[in-house]
Amino acid sequence: MPAITLPDGSVRQFDAPVTGTTVAEAIGPGLARAALAMKVDGKPVDISTEIDQDAHVVFITRRDIDALEMIRHDAAHVLAEAVQELFPGTQVTIGPSIENGFYYDFARNDPFTPEDFAPIEAKMREIVARGARFERQVMDREEAIAFFQAKGEKYKAQLIEDLPRSEVITLYRQGEWIDLCRGPHLRTTADIGTAFKLMKVAGAYWRGDHRNAMLSRIYGTAWRDQKELDAYLHQLEEAERRDHRRIGKDMGLFHIQEEAVGSVFWHPKGWKLYRTAETYMRRRLDASGYQEVKTPQLVDRILWEKSGHWENYRQNMFIAHVEDEDKSLALKPMNCPCHVQIFRQGLRSYRELPLRMAEFGACHRYEPSGALHGIMRVRAFTQDDAHIFCTEAQIAPETVRFVELLSSIYRDFGFESFRVKFSDRPEARSGSDDVWDQAEAALKEACATAGVEYELNPGEGAFYGPKLEFVLRDAIGRDWQCGTLQVDFVLPERLDAEYVAEDGARHRPVMLHRAILGSFERFLGILIEQYAGRFPLWLAPVQAVVATIVSDADAYAEEVATALTKAGLTVRTDLTNQKINAKVREHSLLHVPVLAVVGRKEAETRTVALRRLGGSAQDVVSLEEAVARLAAEATPPDLRADRV
RNA sequence: GCCGGCGUAGCUCAGGGGUAGAGCAACUGAUUCGUAAUCAGUAGGUCCACAGUUCAAUUCUGUGCGCCGGCACCA
Numbered sequence: 001m002p003a004i005t006l007p008d009g010s011v012r013q014f015d016a017p018v019t020g021t022t023v024a025e026a027i028g029p030g031l032a033r034a035a036l037a038m039k040v041d042g043k044p045v046d047i048s049t050e051i052d053q054d055a056h057v058v059f060i061t062r063r064d065i066d067a068l069e070m071i072r073h074d075a076a077h078v079l080a081e082a083v084q085e086l087f088p089g090t091q092v093t094i095g096p097s098i099e100n101g102f103y104y105d106f107a108r109n110d111p112f113t114p115e116d117f118a119p120i121e122a123k124m125r126e127i128v129a130r131g132a133r134f135e136r137q138v139m140d141r142e143e144a145i146a147f148f149q150a151k152g153e154k155y156k157a158q159l160i161e162d163l164p165r166s167e168v169i170t171l172y173r174q175g176e177w178i179d180l181c182r183g184p185h186l187r188t189t190a191d192i193g194t195a196f197k198l199m200k201v202a203g204a205y206w207r208g209d210h211r212n213a214m215l216s217r218i219y220g221t222a223w224r225d226q227k228e229l230d231a232y233l234h235q236l237e238e239a240e241r242r243d244h245r246r247i248g249k250d251m252g253l254f255h256i257q258e259e260a261v262g263s264v265f266w267h268p269k270g271w272k273l274y275r276t277a278e279t280y281m282r283r284r285l286d287a288s289g290y291q292e293v294k295t296p297q298l299v300d301r302i303l304w305e306k307s308g309h310w311e312n313y314r315q316n317m318f319i320a321h322v323e324d325e326d327k328s329l330a331l332k333p334m335n336c337p338c339h340v341q342i343f344r345q346g347l348r349s350y351r352e353l354p355l356r357m358a359e360f361g362a363c364h365r366y367e368p369s370g371a372l373h374g375i376m377r378v379r380a381f382t383q384d385d386a387h388i389f390c391t392e393a394q395i396a397p398e399t400v401r402f403v404e405l406l407s408s409i410y411r412d413f414g415f416e417s418f419r420v421k422f423s424d425r426p427e428a429r430s431g432s433d434d435v436w437d438q439a440e441a442a443l444k445e446a447c448a449t450a451g452v453e454y455e456l457n458p459g460e461g462a463f464y465g466p467k468l469e470f471v472l473r474d475a476i477g478r479d480w481q482c483g484t485l486q487v488d489f490v491l492p493e494r495l496d497a498e499y500v501a502e503d504g505a506r507h508r509p510v511m512l513h514r515a516i517l518g519s520f521e522r523f524l525g526i527l528i529e530q531y532a533g534r535f536p537l538w539l540a541p542v543q544a545v546v547a548t549i550v551s552d553a554d555a556y557a558e559e560v561a562t563a564l565t566k567a568g569l570t571v572r573t574d575l576t577n578q579k580i581n582a583k584v585r586e587h588s589l590l591h592v593p594v595l596a597v598v599g600r601k602e603a604e605t606r607t608v609a610l611r612r613l614g615g616s617a618q619d620v621v622s623l624e625e626a627v628a629r630l631a632a633e634a635t636p637p638d639l640r641a642d643r644v
Numbered sequence: 645g646c647c648g649g650c651g652u653a654g655c656u657c658a659g660g661g662g663u664a665g666a667g668c669a670a671c672u673g674a675u676u677c678g679u680a681a682u683c684a685g686u687a688g689g690u691c692c693a694c695a696g697u698u699c700a701a702u703u704c705u706g707u708g709c710g711c712c713g714g715c716a717c718c719a
Contacts, residue, residue: 103714111647202714203647210716214647217714249655258692258710316718368645368717369710376719383719394704460718471719483718518719550676577676585680599678611679618679 003054017052020045024059035059036067036186041371044070046136046184062224065314072097074185074192075124075222079104081177082123083112083218092179093128093155093206093215101196101221105204107155111216113278117198120218124196131190132175136183144169148180155206156180172592195229196222242475244528245374251533251590253541254375262372262379264521269541272570273522276539277527278360280412281384281517287638288405290358290386295338297362301328307337308430308494312463316365335361336488336513340495343509348499353509354390354398359488360520363384374525376480377402381519389497390513392442395487397447398512406470406483406516412637413523413539414530419479420452421469423460430464440466443487444509462513464490470516475529478496482518482526487511533591534613537634540570540593544630546608547574547583549599556603560596560623567631588613594630 004012004023012026024035037047039058039221043106044066051057060066076095083090083106104110139147141160148156155518159180160169172181174189186192199219206212223229240246248254253270256263266274285292298320304310309317309330318331332338339357348355362382371377388398410418422443425436443466447454454468461467470483488511491497498506517523527539537543546561548554554575564571565604574583580597587595597618602608608626610619621629637643 113648200713201648205646208716210646214715216647219714256711261710363719365718370645370715371717372711378719381719385719484719515719522719547679548676548684549678552676579675579677579682580679582681583676583679588680595679597679601678610677616679 002051002052005054005056007058012260012496014350017050019050020047020057020059023051025055025343031059031061032059035153036061036191039066044184046134049184049186051364061289062191068222068224069097070184070186071192071196071224072102072222074106074189075196075220076102077134077172077174077177077179077185078124078127078189078192079120079218079220080106080179081127081174081197084177086119086123089152091153093157094159095208101199102218103219105206105207105215105217107213111203112201112218114201116201117218121198125194128176128189128192128194129579130175133188134185135173136185137171137173137178139169139171141165144171144180156616168201169639192222193225195224195226196220197229197233214525216433223354236476239476241552242529242532243374244376244474244525247528247533247591248375251541253528256378260380263371264375264378264380268366270524272541273535273539274524276541276636277413277520277524278515280638281360281409283636283638284356284405284409285358285384285386288356288401290356292358292360293339293342294359295332295335295361297331298329299332299338301330303337303341306495307340307491308463309333312428312430316367318364318366324531331364332361333363333365335363335383335385336387336491336511337495340491340497340511343387343497344495348389348509350391350499350501350507353499354388354394355509356386356388357386358386363519371592373568374476374526375521378519378521381521383515383519384517385513388514389492389499389509390512391507392510395442395510396446396449399443399452399485400450400545402485402512402514403450403452409516410470410472410483413527414536415472418483419471420454421457421460421471422447422454423462423469423483424466426459426461426463428463429461430494432513435489436466439487439489443468443485446487462486462488464488465513467513472523472526474526475532480518480521480522480526482512483516484518486513488513495599505637535591535593537593537630540591542590542592543569543634544571544594544596545574545583545587545592546571546596546598547580547587549575549597551578552576552600553598553603556606560598560608560626563623563627564596564630567627569630569634584611596626 002014002018004014012023020035020038025032035047037044037060037061040049040051040055044163073096076097080092080095084092087108091107093105093107095102145157145160170181170183171178172183172185180464193281197220199221202219203214203215206215220231223232248270251269252267253273254264254266256265301310313333317333320329320331325355342357360382364380367377367379390398424440457469465486465488467484467486471479471482472482473479492508492511497509499509501507544564548557557573557575561571561573590612593613597609597611606623608623610621610626
């Protein structure tokens, strides 16, 4: 005799087990029409599910966010059906809903190409129009395996074989087509609607393992209505305009060329941006008790053997040989072993701890070609690296301190929020399990102390210790690790770092590896996308252009530029023989934040007309006022008087 | 590294078995014009590289390199 409690708190009694459909009908025909699925005690299920005991029920309609995920999941099923109708012999594997859409991985000798999209999409629309009911079916495990084997679907059969014994095997049928699926689903394929679109093809390894077969993946996007789909596609176009590779080219910030794959040629404006960020970081580190050092680029393999990099990281290292010498040197892929060498010079005392050693360290790593991406993933990059040598007791306070510094710096750069991931021990690692237990526990405790909330990222730690990853998102939604904090008990041991403690005996320090930006290259790439090239004044590589209206104002324009330069701004003049409209347009397209326009009037009255990027207002102020105002605004956030 | 796509002027792109075109940019000249494109003219290309097919290849085929989207790998 189930009693159904609805979201408004009302309760409906039924004499016998009922399906969601029946309950919805009992409430009203409108709801019966709109209810696509439901949540029973918080768990999403098919609307046709029978409820046989008291439960809280929430109906899911098209307007609910939960419907979106189901639309996407169902669209994946329809995609698979369409593909199998059009391309017999193609095997299905998995097809989940994902952020913004869905994908399906197919096993097939000839991978799909974008040319296949039109016919597949047409077939999908046909299947949606058919409106076949999604029917759930429970099947015995062995029977299900035999069923898929008989169809030649060996991937599906394997999926079932690998499911835990306790798992109930369910299949969903839509018309003639049937798939292994946990559910839940909408009522019919018609409920998916027509606001979907196939987006791209990609190779993907079966079960995400590169030793397995490569499958052909089709990505699609799906939404509740055409308006949402259009908005999403528009947003994608907008995001493309923010792409740091495009902006880097348009603004003349940097380039990369074939002869130095994965390395950045910084142009004057790009390097100005880089230096602004570097100078800022140096000030912040100086103020936070770090000591900056500089260590060698090329280091003998002997040191890398000691540190464990030779064993664990060699495939990512650039090795250098000299003609007449029987030596192998490696370009450093990380700075840590070098920093330990500095730590090891002389006898260290516990009084020096925590010792925070920072370096803007240029590192080289041989990254797989497919991983390279603009300046965000390169083979030569500069980390804002530091190693904190400390005692175990200092791990937690140093973590708190670090997270505060990182948050403050991210905020200054305009990133109000970021995600944190906790990566624990990887398969290939140095150090005993005991040491890893200790390191992971210490980092977790430090997080608790610092109030850091994180998601788990299993098996993704560095080979010498667990790490926290601070993740920022680029324009098109890809996540990038920037900051990191790693607890390391291994390297101090391997490289024999020690200090004399209060008790007069020698002890091992703990090493905290940490970076805030991660690498300047990646961080600046994200920064470019964050601002779409329209930087706040303190970051802009060219902060103002003084543009003339008539050539009579040339001398005055030079005077204005000089005054602004003296005040510390980076300024250019535009004395070209063009209309002011053209000048405004040109410098706006280059994202110059301030345009100082001078014509006859300004020259006579010693004023400038300030125009902000993106605005159309003109602010005519005296030269002194303009200099004072812009100088104040161009002050980096950490140097501002109102800094709390 | 793997799967797919792409590689034509500085940029964005069109074209196509008989050795190439547009717009913008550049350069020259005219124009001094008050807030997102003044007008006219000029110049600019081993059509990514190498090999093959062909009377003829930038176009077709193969290989390599690079780029783009994913996967795998990672700051």
